[in-house]
Amino acid sequence: MRPATLTIHLGHLALNYRLLHKRAGSSEIMAVIKADAYGHGLFAVSDTLIQEGCKTFAVTDAAEGALLRQHTHHDINIILLSGIFDAEDALLCQTYKLTPVLSQLEQINHLKTAHYVGNVWLKIDTGMARIGVESLSAFITQMKDHPFNIVGLMSHLACADTPESPLNRMQLDAFRQLQQTTHFPAYSLLNSAGLIALSSQIETDVVRPGIALYGDEPIPSQPLGLKPVxxxxxxxxxxxxxxxxxxxxxxxxxxxxxxxxxxxxxxxxxxxxxxxxxxxxxxxxxxxxxxxxxxxxxxxxxxxxxxxxxxxxxxxxxxxxxxxxxxxxxxxxxxxxxxxxxxxxxxxxxxxxxx
Ligand SMILES: Cc1ncc(COP(=O)(O)O)c(C=O)c1O
The missing domain is CATH 2.40.37.10 (Lyase, Ornithine Decarboxylase; Chain A, domain 1)
Structure with missing residues (x-):
């Protein structure tokens, strides 16, 4: 057999999760395992993290979410970071109890078409200019009278791995403002680098580490002692x-x-x-x-x-x-x-x- 081999050290993954869990304090960890757990294997990684007590997982889309739901017997939350692309995705959310992150108005229509009743996260753009709603109020108005359960508001940092970047301050200020003026059950902003470098500047309910789980130190000057997986x-x-x-x-x-x-x-x-x-x-x-x-x-x-x-x-x-x-x-x-x-x-x- 051809000897080209990828070895995945699940013991190191578990150790990294424990280090991040400690670092997260009272915030819940939404483990980012999208793109086949960053190439490490969706099932092996999710099984290991479930054993470590993780209950919430972020994948890319409904197809990946459905795979994960069919694989596991555990009652985990499966969040779709890219949300849904059409009504078929919305149907998958209904069938497999997947929670889409909504970032554009058309997604609401897809959910309505599929008669989706369930949880959704909302994503707002605070400076990354990628995905995320610009006006929360227009979005919420569009969602009115439909039985979606908004479980949280998230945003994403563009420069968390450069803690001194002025964009971080702008995004933190914008998100803090939202925390003060809205009432969602949960707020989430920080990825791996944000959790390490910026968590002293903002309190959030849910943190979303990805790369750090796999052992890459997001801020090399502040190593957590993570191990490559x-x-x-x-x-x-x-x-x-x-x-x-x-x-x-x-x-x-x-x-x-x-x-x-x-x-x-x-x-x-x-x-x-x-x-x-x-x-x-x-x-x-x-x-x-x-x-x-x-x-x-x-x-x-x-x-x-x-x-x-x-x-x-x-x-x-x-x-x-x-x-x-x-x-x-x-x-x-x-x-x-x-x-x-x-x-x-x-x-x-x-x-x-x-x-
Ligand atoms: C919305 C969102 N949250 C969290 C993450 C995890 O980021 P990181 O791997 O840098 O921790 C990603 C990754 O790209 C993301 O897109």
Missing amino acids: MQLGSKIMQIRPIKKGQSVSYGATWIAPTDMLIAVVALGYADGLPRLLSNQGQALHESGYLPIVGRICMDYCLLAVTSNTVQAGDEVIFFGYAQHAPTAAEVAQQCQTISYELFTGMQPRLTRHYL
């Missing part, structure tokens, strides 16, 4: 000698500076290894770090072998929780992206192991 690794298929001056891989972008050995690893961009790591990433081997040389291919990548202890069949790790392994955040930074994209880019063909 996902690890990407594979094995060396063969070791090849190459001559000084010989090029490797597509485009001949790397040339051997000396007679040396190259390790061919069964992991490529079709697994989710970013091609941008070509000629700049590295993998951790028992003997130390081996640099990625030449272009990453669809199914393979090549490592310069710097120790004679490296052998075919040896394991190499590209990011994860192993001691000295690069973190997902470090790897993401090398390819000008964020760990979120790295995690959600892991492809289904990787063998998944859950610890």
